[in-house]
Amino acid sequence: MADTAELKTDGRRNGKRRKLWVRIIGGLLGALVLFIGIMFIVNVISTKAEQKRIDAYGQYVQVDGKKMNVLIQGSGEQTIVLLPGQGTASPALDFKLLIDELIPEYKVVVIEPFGYGLSDRTDKERTTENIIGEIHEAVQQLGLKRYILMGHSITGLYSVSYVKAYPDEVQAFVGIDSSVPNQPGMDAKLPLRSMKFLQDSGLMRLLKAVSGNPYKSLDFDEHTKEQLNLISNQVSNNPTMINELKHLGSNFKNAEQLTYPKDLPVLLFAQSNNEHNKQWIPLHEEQAKQSSQGKLIPMEGPHYLHHTKYKEIAAEFKEYIAKIQLKPAQ
Template identity: 30%
Template sequence: MKKIFKWILVGVPILLIMGITFIVGGSYLEHRELLTQEKEDYPAPGTIVEINDNGDKLHVYSEGEGKKTLIFMSGFGTSSPVYDFKALYKKLSNDYRIVVVERAGYGWSDITSSCRDIDTVLEETRTALELSGESPPYVLFPHSVAGLEAIYWANLYPKEVKAIIGLDPLTPDYYEKTKEDPPLSRVITLLARTGLMRNQPNVFRDNFPAMEKGHLTEEEAKIAETIFFRRVQTKNMWEEASYLSDNSQTVSEFKKPDSPFHVFISSENEEKYWSECLISFAEETEGEHFVLDAGHYIHLDKPELIAEKSRDLIEKATKN
C-alpha cells in the first residue's frame, strides 16, 4: 500500500506535467506552422521598408492620391492598425493621402529588439515614411498612447506637422496625474505564444474592436484574425509599457506644440482627469475638442462624424 501511495504521489504529478508539456508543445508547433502558412497566404498590403542596420522592417500602408497627407498612429496593443483604422480612413481617402504606420511588433511589421524609448519610436516612424515615399507636412491622427509620439513629433519637427487630430489620445498631463499603465497579462501572452489562444471561441471577435463593431468584410476578418494571433502582447508591446513613464516624462519637458491639437474625446471614459486633460491641452494649443458618445476606440464608434469634422480641421490647418 505504501508503494502504491508513493507511486501516486510521484507518478501522477509526472504524468500531469508530461501531459501538459505534450499539449502545450503540440500547440506551439502547430501554431508556428500556421504562422508560416498565414504569412505566405496574406502578405502585407502596403510597403515593407528596412529602417535600421539590424534589418528590422516596418509596414507602411497608404492609399488615396490627395495632396494632403494624413498619418494614422495606433493605440497600445492594437494588433492590426491597418484594419483598426479602416472604418475612418476609407471616409477620407478619396480626398486625402492616408498612411498607416505599423510600429514594431504591430501588424505586418517585425518584432524587433530596438529600444522603445520615444526617440527611437519616432525616428522609426519618420524613417519608414521617408523610405516608403511619403513626405511632410502631415496631419497626425494618433489614437490613445500614440498621442505622446504625435506631441513629441510636433515639438521636435514643427515644420513636419500641420496639426494633430487626436482620437481619444494620451497626453503627458494625464499620465503624470494617474500613472496608469496599460493592462498586460503573462497568462494571455503565454496563450498567444503557444497558440493555445487559437482554441478559445470568439477570441478574435471579442478582442479586436473593428471586428466586434462590424467594420470588416468576411475576407478582411479572415486576414485580420491571422495578424491577431501573431501580434497579441508582443515583446515590443511589453517594452512600450515599460517605457511609458519615461516617455511621458520626456514629452512633458517640452512646451505645448505650436501645431493645433484637436481632440475627439470618449464620453465613456470613467476617469475624471481624462477629458479635463484633453480639453485643457487642446485649448492651450488653440485646438478644438469634441466629446462624443463613444468608447475609447472612438474612430470605430463614430467614423462618419469624425471624418466630417476632421475635413474642416484639416482644411483650416493646411490652407496656408
C-alpha cells in the same frame, strides 16, 4: 498495545492518502504539461500555415536598415500621416473604415511601426526617441514635407515629442482617443512575461478562439475581418511590442511636462464613457486648451472609436480643417 496498533494503521492510511494525492497532483501536472505542449505545437503549425494566407498590402520603405510597411491611399492636396495605438496588429487594415471616409479629399499615409502589421521587428529599444525617429525616417523616405498628424491611443504620447522634434512639418494634430502625457497610472508594472508566455505557448490563440472574432460585429468586410485575425495571430505580443510596453512607464514619465505649441491646431476625439479613468475628458479638455485652435469632441464608444464612429470622425475632422488656420511653414 492496542493504541500502538491503531497508530500504525492510521499511519499506513495517511501514507496511502499522501501517495494518492501525490499521484493525483502528478497526473494533473502531467496533463497540464501535455496540454501546453500540444497547444505550442498547434500554434507553431498554425502560425506557419497562416502566413501563406496573409495578403500583402502597402509598400516597404527602408528605415534603419529594415523594412517598414506603409499604405498610401488617396490623392488629395493635403496629406494625413496616420499612426496606430499600441499593440494594433495591422494598422493599415484597422484604420480601413476611417481611411475610406477620408481618401475622397485627402492623401492618407498609414505607417506601420516596427513590430506592427507587415513591418519588420527590431531589437532597438522602444523609447519615444527611437520610435519617432524611425517614423520620421519613413516620412522622409516618402518625400512628405508638410502633413497633418493623426493617430490613435499611444500616438498621443509620441506625437507631443514628434511635434517638438519636427515643428516645421506637422500642420495639425488629430487624436482618436489618444493618450495624454500626464495621464495617471502609467507607471504600473505590466505582466510582460505572462503576456509573452500566453503568445508563445499558443494559449492566446486558444483564448481568441473561445472569445470569438472581435471584429464580427464591426463594419469591415469579411475578407478584412479574416486578415485582421490572421495578422493578429502573427504579431501580437511579439518581442518588439513587448519591449515597447517595457518602456511605457519611462516614456510617459519623460513626456509628462510636454505640451503642444500654442499655434498648432489640435483636434481631439475622446471616449466619453471611459469607466477606468474618470478624468479622461478633463485631461483632454486641458490638452485642447494648449492650442489657440484646440477642440475636444467627446464620443461614446469603445477605445477604438474609429471602429464604430469612423463616419462621425471623418465628418468632424473635415469641418474642423475647413474652419481653422493650419500651422504655417517655419
